[in-house]
Amino acid sequence: MVKGSQIFSLSVTLLFFICGKTYGTDTDIFCLKSIKDSIKDPYKNLQSWNFSSKTEGFICKFIGVECWHPDENRVLNLKLSDMSLRGPLPHGIGNCTSLTGLDLSGNNLSGSIPENIATLVPFITSLDLSSNQFSGAIPLSLANCTYINTIKLDQNHLSGQIPQQLALLPRLRNFTVSNNSLVGPVPNFTNGHVVVNYSNNKGLCGPSLKPCPNN
Numbered sequence: 001m002v003k004g005s006q007i008f009s010l011s012v013t014l015l016f017f018i019c020g021k022t023y024g025t026d027t028d029i030f031c032l033k034s035i036k037d038s039i040k041d042p043y044k045n046l047q048s049w050n051f052s053s054k055t056e057g058f059i060c061k062f063i064g065v066e067c068w069h070p071d072e073n074r075v076l077n078l079k080l081s082d083m084s085l086r087g088p089l090p091h092g093i094g095n096c097t098s099l100t101g102l103d104l105s106g107n108n109l110s111g112s113i114p115e116n117i118a119t120l121v122p123f124i125t126s127l128d129l130s131s132n133q134f135s136g137a138i139p140l141s142l143a144n145c146t147y148i149n150t151i152k153l154d155q156n157h158l159s160g161q162i163p164q165q166l167a168l169l170p171r172l173r174n175f176t177v178s179n180n181s182l183v184g185p186v187p188n189f190t191n192g193h194v195v196v197n198y199s200n201n202k203g204l205c206g207p208s209l210k211p212c213p214n215n
């Protein structure tokens with residue numbers, strides 16, 4: 001005789017299995033789909049991103065996609081540099097929930113860097129948005145990306161002040177923002193290990209630059 005508790009535990013196991021499968025892989029597929037849909041790709045660099053297959057790991061063969069394991073649809077790094085891509089930074093990136101590296105350098109992406117960048121890519125260790133057309137301010141929430149060690153924002157149209165809170169990022173090693181329109185004091189990186197490049201901005205000041213006005 002089958003007891004109620006057995007049916008219950010079987011249902012829980014089944015639910016777990018179904019949900020686990022949906023969550024483990026489908027979100028990353030959805031992520032890449034939404035990136036492909038939202039980005040303008042005039043030279044069809046992402047044409048190889050064909051979602052008709054459903055085998056485990058099929059997205060790992062896409063150009064620019066690196067998975068944690070070649071037979072598991074879970075994205076580790078996205079490297080979509082120098083592809084003449086246009087449009088805003090795709091919010092769909094937030095569905096690549098295990099992403100650690102994002103390289104979109106050398107494209108024509110525009111708009112601002114999302115205010116909620118830390119919620120979109122909480123485990124990011126390397127962010128390269130250099131040589132694009134990004135504008136607006138560097139979001140404060142970048143200071144909440146606690147695993148980040150490289151931030152490259154050179155050659156954009158970023159303006160405003162750099163969030164001072166970036167100085168608190170425990171693993172930061174490279175922070176480069178050359179050729180933007182940034183102003184005001186640079187973060188006071190005191191651990192001595194951070195390589196910076198502030199050249200060709202509008203009016204940055206502070207350690208290693210001209211002193212900031214006292215007010």
Ligand SMILES: *[C@@H]1O[C@H](CO)[C@@H](O)[C@H](O)[C@H]1NC(C)=O
Nearest residue numbers: 046047048049050051052053
């Ligand atoms: C995707 O692959 C399928 C099966 O290999 C093929 O029939 C289809 O034409 C491809 N789609 C695109 C957009 O290339």
Ligand SMILES: *[C@@H]1O[C@H](CO)[C@@H](O)[C@H](O)[C@H]1NC(C)=O
Nearest residue numbers: 082083084085106107108131
């Ligand atoms: C960006 O767009 C401009 C204007 O359309 C074009 O001249 C330039 O080559 C593009 N740059 C890249 C890196 O695609």
Ligand SMILES: *[C@@H]1O[C@H](CO)[C@@H](O)[C@H](O)[C@H]1NC(C)=O
Nearest residue numbers: 030034091092093094095120
């Ligand atoms: C992730 O995908 C879900 C749909 O599956 C969507 O509702 C949600 O907005 C997406 N999240 C992000 C950050 O794009």
Ligand SMILES: *[C@@H]1O[C@H](CO)[C@@H](O)[C@H](O)[C@H]1NC(C)=O
Nearest residue numbers: 116118139140141142143144
């Ligand atoms: C950073 O994270 C803290 C704690 O989760 C949160 O309270 C704060 O609003 C976040 N800051 C930004 C700018 O997102």
Ligand SMILES: *[C@@H]1O[C@H](CO)[C@@H](O)[C@H](O)[C@H]1NC(C)=O
Nearest residue numbers: 126150151152173174175195
């Ligand atoms: C970080 O800076 C070091 C020292 O200049 C350099 O060797 C390294 O290539 C940089 N890393 C990146 C990702 O730019």
Ligand SMILES: *[C@@H]1O[C@H](CO)[C@@H](O)[C@H](O)[C@H]1NC(C)=O
Nearest residue numbers: 154155178179197198199200
């Ligand atoms: C800093 O950035 C400028 C402009 O991108 C570049 O010319 C220069 O070589 C960089 N300096 C260092 C030390 O990397």
Ligand SMILES: *[C@@H]1O[C@H](CO)[C@@H](O)[C@H](O)[C@H]1NC(C)=O
Nearest residue numbers: 131154155178179180199200
């Ligand atoms: C950076 O800015 C300087 C000064 O405006 C300019 O000469 C140089 O070509 C720029 N470098 C890049 C890589 O855009």
Ligand SMILES: *[C@@H]1O[C@H](CO)[C@@H](O)[C@H](O)[C@H]1NC(C)=O
Nearest residue numbers: 185187188189190206207212
């Ligand atoms: C940067 O931090 C150091 C050590 O905490 C401190 O001595 C120095 O005055 C600070 N500099 C600025 C410009 O805030």
